[in-house]
Amino acid sequence: MILLRLISWPYFRKHVLRTMLTTAGIVLGVAVFVAMRTANQSVLFAFSRTVDRIAGKTELQVTAGETGFDEDILEIVQAASSVRVAVPVIEAVVDTNIKGEGSLLILGVDMTGDRSLREYDLESGEEAVIDDPLVFLAQPDSIILTKEFAEKNRFAVGSRLPLGTVEGEKRFTVRGIMKSSGLTSAFGGNLAIMDIYAAQKTFGRGRKFDRIDLAVKPGHTIAESEQELRTLVGPGFQVDPPSGRGQQFEAMLGAYSMMVSISSLFALFIGMFIIYNSFAIAVTERRSEVGILRALGATRRQIRWLFLGESAVTGLIGSLGGLVFGVLVARAVAASIGGLITDVYGVAQHAGEVTASFALLAGALAIGVATSIVAALIPAQNAARVDPVRALQKGKYQVLSAGESRARMLAAAILAAVSIVCLTVGGSRVVFYAGYLLAVVVSLLLSPLLSLGFARMIRPLLKWARPVEGALAADSLIQAPRRTSASVAALMLSLAMVVAFAGMARASYTSIIDWMNTALNPDLFVLPSQNIVTRSMWFPPAMATELAAIPGVARVQMVRDVRIVFRRTPVMVIAIETSSVQQTTRRTPVEGDADEMYRATAAGQGLMVSDNLAQLQHLRLGEVIEVPAPLGVIRLPIVGIVIDYSDQQGTILMDRSLFERYWHDDSVNVFRLYLKSGAQVPDVKQRVLERYAGQRQVFVLTNGELKGYILRITDQWFSLTSVQIAVAVLVAILGIVNTLTVSITDRRRELGVLRVAGGLHGQIRRTIWLEALSIGAIGLVLGFALGAINLYYILQIVHRDIAGMRLEYEFPVSVVVALVPTILGAAFLAAIWPAESAVHGSLVEALEYE
């Protein structure tokens, strides 16, 4: 401790800027980690909280995926010996059409029994509305709002609220306003209560419920009741506590959460490099100081702890800053993630509050400090090894010895060989990831040598461009590879990640566009909701005949898609009119014979599955799978594996007749319209809209509009790439400023001589700028090289573990081209301040000898 005060503190005070930059590395890492995690957690928490608050005293819920089930299931559940009370529920998220309000969660409940599970205390309105359900029933346009929503939008009892329904926009009358309670704060307060039978009509549910909420009879355990109900309702239903919905939601977001985790860990890793760089530089700079301490009797252990203590304090301060900054940024990130989840998964989000859990903050603090200490381990060890006699001699310590270079080369060669073996052996997940890790380690081992090599290569070019400034800039890098290499390594890692994600995004786009061009070829799509992934409202099948009668329409196909739980994972079931689809959209299966695939599917003798589902669930062609449905379990073989990106977790395609039989559901999510030759798309679109004007809520998208919509969602999904580019740019700036600040201190005399010899300010500045640009350029070259390898691994990970997508390797040339000016610009920006400090220092002091 005394050494920290006597030795470290004055050093930090003398190098305030550098200390700040070092700390900024950890602030950046921890802030990104905390912001991403907090935002993700808040979104998950907001969903779970909404589920909890809506659940009230509900102990178990009976569901059958998104499709709902027939009303008679309610009687079966109510008759169960372990059930005290069971009530039906319909849940729908509708657009409020109120600016800035977004969506409203409508809960359709049966007032007769629902009050046993949920509290509905009215602030204003007739209690009779609640007390006597018949009053509510008699007025099917009734709606009860929360106090928060009503006050925000100035609604009172009697106000009329317009809402989008399957029958177009309808006006509902506010009959009551609920007092603030747990229930009313669900979904950010944007909650409304409606009678269940009114909800069935409003949202086109027919004679179906979405869910049954129930409480267990005293004397029975929840587990007993769960068991009894599973037996009674059969395998097509899920019987879970309310928290089970949260778990399903989490499972659905698995791929996204993994992306978030990778990004946040990556940010910490980068922070570690900035710390490593700073401490490696500090140790070389303070060799003589360490030598004096050793000569005065300090043990190696004391020296090691001195540097580790410094890193721990830096890590602690940086982590605290990162926590504050991260929580501040989390709100914006949460809003963005919430929007993304609504658009990609069709699950409405209302993550208004950002709540950082204590465990997360404590964990981030610990990780920040640990990262800082780990980053300083090697420099601290080097400091402890300093020989007092040699340390007190003047000399160069930033160079790489020939022995060290050889050792690095040897280690890199051995590890590279092991990595290649891991890759060729394949198979096991552990072996694959070990190979990936080794590939990164090899690149880190080689980065100082490669930096040196590149610096030597570009020297003639720089000298040719600017004989003095260019040569000196290159020499500065050549003379001090240690000073430069960590910055280059951090930049390399950062860019490698950007390249890999951009490559993955590009490959995904290519693949998605291919799929869209094959599978989504109708001229028009008729939807009940503006958002194609929201499945709150459905159409009746009778509309098919009406649409077919519209002039210009040649063919109408009905599509029903629902999310179900298959092997404990939420996947999509898409019911198609196979024989019709076969004629318009003939897909070539990845596995299986196209003719047999369509024949067996149309005959209800087989199922088609998406390639990503097959990959994620390890399914094989011909394998018989069990698909749970409300009216039994479908046991059929897989007759074809096709490319389909309708859902990240995978898709099961079946014939519509099979779906109707097992789900007892003939409703439609999307009508696919093919037009007669000569018919104009805008004209027919207009006719469809006119046909249903005032009768039904209908949205018509042209082929181009739908594809554009999907690409926009894909854009949102890959918006993380832009966060990474921002982090990469920050890393470039931080690392280069750090390196240049030290470089200028090291080269103070050299720069002084340059000025004495006649170097003008502009010439001195140019030498610093060129050094920065050279670091940026070397980082770019190495980053692109590692990025090319990283992309291969990321595509494999996406295929194996994230989305099961088989993506073609395609180097993201356009992103790479854009990164060159971005990183060089960042490098130049980073050099401005150091360059100014270089030209404004005292010449006399620069030329002084101790």
Next chain:
Amino acid sequence: MIELDHITKRFEGQRQVTALADVSLVIPRGEMVSIIGPSGSGKSTLLNLVGGLDRPTSGQVRIDGATLGGLSDDELTRVRRDKIGFIFQFFNLLPTLSCLENVGLPLHLRGWPRRNVDARARELLTLVQLTDRMEHLPEELSGGERQRVAIARALSVYPPIILADEPTGNLDTQTGSDILALIRDLHARLGSTVVIVTHDMSVSQSCSRTIVLRDGRVVEDVRRSK
């Protein structure tokens, strides 16, 4: 001609130090002057002020009639570029550049064409008798050879003024004598004004004029006829 007109230089800090106090001097063109005095007498400060490396607290420095006071950093650099060559005790060669590149450095900074730079650098290294060391790095040279390279660099544009701060201070006696002989020879051949700060009395006595400083003041100014 170098003129110092009532120059005072103070260093501000926890304790104020007056390095030069009201010094006035005139060094005519072509003179070879030594400045001697004990440590802390203000010798190097005086040299730094003449070379435009530092600015006086009060008074004026004039080089060939042009006042340095009020010039910007870049204007001062231009004065150094065109009129002054520096020779340092520790040579101050750039370690990564060859002898040829070190000597050519000031010429590149002036924007000379590469071919002319190369020709002039070779000419100067020949002048200081380092024909066989042109492509060597400074670390491959002896102390005397390094100082010769530094002298060649100071002469790159044949400046009218050469300022040398302890040019023999880091060399053994024999090498120091050789370097001093070289400076005297170049002074005779090129006619530059030479100002040498030194502790070495033999160096001082070889100059036509010796200025003695003590506590920041000129206490003696001796001219010798050679």
